[in-house]
Amino acid sequence: MAAEGATDDEVSGFVRSVYTLLRVCDAEIAGWSHDGLQVVIFDPARFASELCPKFFRHRTFQSFTRLLNMYQFHRVPSAQRDSKHVVFAHPNFQRTREDLLPLIQRKSSSACRAPDCGVCQ
Amino acid sequence: MAAEGATDDEVSGFVRSVYTLLRVCDAEIAGWSHDGLQVVIFDPARFASELCPKFFRHRTFQSFTRLLNMYQFHRVPSAQRDSKHVVFAHPNFQRTREDLLPLIQRKSSSACRAPDCGVCQ
Amino acid sequence: MAAEGATDDEVSGFVRSVYTLLRVCDAEIAGWSHDGLQVVIFDPARFASELCPKFFRHRTFQSFTRLLNMYQFHRVPSAQRDSKHVVFAHPNFQRTREDLLPLIQRKSSSACRAPDCGVCQ
DNA sequence: ACCGTTCTAGAATATTCGAAC
DNA sequence: TGTTCGAATATTCTAGAACGG
Numbered sequence: 001m002a003a004e005g006a007t008d009d010e011v012s013g014f015v016r017s018v019y020t021l022l023r024v025c026d027a028e029i030a031g032w033s034h035d036g037l038q039v040v041i042f043d044p045a046r047f048a049s050e051l052c053p054k055f056f057r058h059r060t061f062q063s064f065t066r067l068l069n070m071y072q073f074h075r076v077p078s079a080q081r082d083s084k085h086v087v088f089a090h091p092n093f094q095r096t097r098e099d100l101l102p103l104i105q106r107k108s109s110s111a112c113r114a115p116d117c118g119v120c121q
Numbered sequence: 122m123a124a125e126g127a128t129d130d131e132v133s134g135f136v137r138s139v140y141t142l143l144r145v146c147d148a149e150i151a152g153w154s155h156d157g158l159q160v161v162i163f164d165p166a167r168f169a170s171e172l173c174p175k176f177f178r179h180r181t182f183q184s185f186t187r188l189l190n191m192y193q194f195h196r197v198p199s200a201q202r203d204s205k206h207v208v209f210a211h212p213n214f215q216r217t218r219e220d221l222l223p224l225i226q227r228k229s230s231s232a233c234r235a236p237d238c239g240v241c242q
Numbered sequence: 243m244a245a246e247g248a249t250d251d252e253v254s255g256f257v258r259s260v261y262t263l264l265r266v267c268d269a270e271i272a273g274w275s276h277d278g279l280q281v282v283i284f285d286p287a288r289f290a291s292e293l294c295p296k297f298f299r300h301r302t303f304q305s306f307t308r309l310l311n312m313y314q315f316h317r318v319p320s321a322q323r324d325s326k327h328v329v330f331a332h333p334n335f336q337r338t339r340e341d342l343l344p345l346i347q348r349k350s351s352s353a354c355r356a357p358d359c360g361v362c363q
Numbered sequence: 364a365c366c367g368t369t370c371t372a373g374a375a376t377a378t379t380c381g382a383a384c
Numbered sequence: 385t386g387t388t389c390g391a392a393t394a395t396t397c398t399a400g401a402a403c404g405g
Contacts, residue, residue: 013393013394045166056394057395058395058396060396063394063395063396066394067393106393107372184369187398190398191398201322202319305388307379309387317379319377
């Protein structure tokens with residue numbers, strides 16, 4: 001199993017921040033789902049105003065969401081229609097599988113158009 | 122009176138809702154700018170949780186923003202960067218010019234009109 | 243003299259330069275924020291053309307910025323959005339806490355340690 | 364077909380970083 | 385360690401797309 005050769009250094013800053021955030025933050029604001037497979041924001045308003053400024057350079061839920069999508073997290077529709085909880089998940093973002101974090105990659109930005117670019121072609 | 126050829130029926134439902142909302146809502150949550158040219162949301166959190174459900178079928182600021190953009194409103198950066206106020210404007214959305222409201226049109230849905238489009242039909 | 247265990251020698255040259263610069267420079271060009279926690283460049287153009295050559299071996303604001311980032315200073319968005327002031331901060335860079343300066347360390351160059359790396363040798 | 368709601372992505376700018384020298 | 389330049393990442397605002405009424 002398990003991503004040998006995948007050290008912490010390879011985890012992107014954003015992913016590392018979210019993982020840390022979930023470990024240290026007030027359990028009333030955000031946390032892992034019971035199975036440890038989903039990120040649950042229990043209180044988006046407090047998350048934006050209190051947590052975002054501590055871990056990022058902004059204080060909006062939208063900016064947080066934008067980066068989650070950039071890293072291919074997907075929103076999970078909550079069962080309770082009126083719930084204010086916001087749930088996100090990524091197959092390689094799991095509470096007990098820190099070793100998988102390096103697999104989470106940011107989507108490539110606007111594709112390189114250089115005619116001789118060996119990477120993007 | 123009234124902008125001949127421009128009756129209320131011609132004002133889109135969303136634009137009418139926003140105009141009404143600004144007339145009746147708590148002045149601490151939202152209102153017109155002093156010059157009557159801008160929509161100011163003083164408290165986005167309360168706006169989303171209290172006002173949105175009354176005027177729309179959702180309770181998120183993002184959904185409100187999405188429609189504003191659809192109707193070509195644009196966000197106005199506030200001078201104070203750390204301000205929580207959110208400001209939007211549209212050249213034909215003015216407090217004293219209700220007659221201009223019919224001019225505000227929703228962007229055409231990017232509907233595919235190709236007669237043989239297998240996706241959109 | 244000299245705070246035992248934390249002599250001037252332990253403060254990196256760049257950090258020392260910035261600290262000195264703020265003490266001696268024209269108050270119209272740069273200085274401390276009122277609370278003494280932030281570095282404020284009031285006039286980036288004059289800072290680059292007049293101060294940089296005196297304290298460093300260049301005359302560009304970007305080079306100054308590059309080193310600030312290298313030492314983990316972060317840019318702070320100025321309150322006034324249209325302000326030309328540029329603000330940086332580092333938790334251990336404070337006007338009244340010269341004793342903390344040695345704690346400011348340059349980021350480890352991400353030197354490649356792979357024994358067989360043909361690029362870095 | 365049009366409009367509204369939701370989730371995701373594009374685009375422009377701002378900020379930070381990698382790497383060669 | 386410092387300087388330079390190009391690239392990657394972050395933040396903001398707007399738009400695309402799928403779906404439902």
